[in-house]
Amino acid sequence: VQETGTWGKIKIVKFFVMDLTFFAINDGYVEAIIRGLRAGFLTPDVYEALKGTNSLQDFKTVLEDTDYGPYLGSEIQNVSISVLRSRLKRKLADEFSYIQGQCVEPLATFLRLMQSQYMIDNIVNIIEGVKNRVDFDYLISQADPLGVFPELKAIKSVDPENYSELYSTVLIDTPVGPYFMKFLENVMEALNENISINEIQALFRDIQPEFIRTSLKKMWLEDFYEFCQQMNPITKEFMEDILKFEADCKTIQVIYNSIGNKELSSAANRSSKRKQLCPSLGYLYPDVDKDIANVTTIEGLRDAVRHIQQYREMLRDVPDPLKREEFSADVRGLDDMMYEEEVRKYSLAFEEQAHYAVFYAYMKLKEQEIRNVIWLAEMVARKLPRSNKGWNKILIPFQP
Numbered sequence: 329v330q331e332t333g334t335w336g337k338i339k340i341v342k343f344f345v346m347d348l349t350f351f352a353i354n355d356g357y358v359e360a361i362i363r364g365l366r367a368g369f370l371t372p373d374v375y376e377a378l379k380g381t382n383s384l385q386d387f388k389t390v391l392e393d394t395d396y397g398p399y400l401g402s403e404i405q406n407v408s409i410s411v412l413r414s415r416l417k418r419k420l421a422d423e424f425s426y427i428q429g430q431c432v433e434p435l436a437t438f439l440r441l442m443q444s445q446y447m448i449d450n451i452v453n454i455i456e457g458v459k460n461r462v463d464f465d466y467l468i469s470q471a472d473p474l475g476v477f478p479e480l481k482a483i484k485s486v487d488p489e490n491y492s493e494l495y496s497t498v499l500i501d502t503p504v505g506p507y508f509m510k511f512l513e514n515v516m517e518a519l520n521e522n523i524s525i526n527e528i529q530a531l532f533r534d535i536q537p538e539f540i541r542t543s544l545k546k547m548w549l550e551d552f553y554e555f556c557q558q559m560n561p562i563t564k565e566f567m568e569d570i571l572k573f574e575a576d577c578k579t580i581q582v583i584y585n586s587i588g589n590k591e592l593s594s595a596a597n598r599s600s601k602r603k604q605l606c607p608s609l610g611y612l613y614p615d616v617d618k619d620i621a622n623v624t625t626i627e628g629l630r631d632a633v634r635h636i637q638q639y640r641e642m643l644r645d646v647p648d649p650l651k652r653e654e655f656s657a658d659v660r661g662l663d664d665m666m667y668e669e670e671v672r673k674y675s676l677a678f679e680e681q682a683h684y685a686v687f688y689a690y691m692k693l694k695e696q697e698i699r700n701v702i703w704l705a706e707m708v709a710r711k712l713p714r715s716n717k718g719w720n721k722i723l724i725p726f727q728p
Contacts, residue, residue: 385407409706444507448541514543543605545578578605579610583623616635643665699722704722
């Protein structure tokens, strides 16, 4: 209902003030914590100091003077990229766990939905590792701490050769079980009713992990979007824009990565296979859904998104996936373009008060910061000259 006139404006202001009041009572404390944590982001000066180091040991010494210091103690004798990544992610997971311990509904559910994407990554990686008989303890040690949950260890007891049981195990008492259930239902619906057990086993054995991951995250994104529609107006506005953009990025990535892929770009599979991977939301959906699903070239993809300036500019200079010679470490790829716009959107979320999007933005910006640090650590480890353009392929949050 559209409110008009003076009384309508008074009613809108009244509801807004009530929103702020209830938010302050239930969520004001945890929002203050997350905004306080913003001060811990690495500054441009710290990044310059990291670029000036000559070894990973010196690199670690610079980080010890930041908020990462307590996680990079003297007990770390042999500094490596994997150790740095693990410690930085552990710090973020501990912050997230603390925030979870302080919140009430509906923020508690919002945070659980945020966490689901990391759980999906862990389950897919561990299942693939088990299928390839990788040591289970090693798989658990490499799991993202943001997506670790007790039931994850149940996968260890499954026979690696029993692929259907391997997947069905995660449907029992796991937070992301419904997504796996829906995924398996979709797979089984596409099969012939007279298919044998051996053929089913072969199917599960041959399913590519990235296909599973992308399918599950599509379902998660749609679920999260629906939940955010019920939130207060500021949360809804920010999360709607963020999630629509992320959905479009996933759609564009699916199409871009499938160009030249016989399975995904063939006339028979363009509609069905891509539909399983592309989210049913976003600024591209549903208006150009059919056009973009039939794209087979980079020129066709650029043409399909031409009416949205943001995406048109994003795709203008990306390498053609059919021309591998256009790819190099110093060339900005599609992911780099998307990360840049995401950092801008997440940073803007901190400009408004009393909404949940700031929690999501903090997590995503911290992930970008970790990517920055690991990228620079790899540059240092390879002892690349400062003239290399790769030194500038970092995105610093909250910078103009």
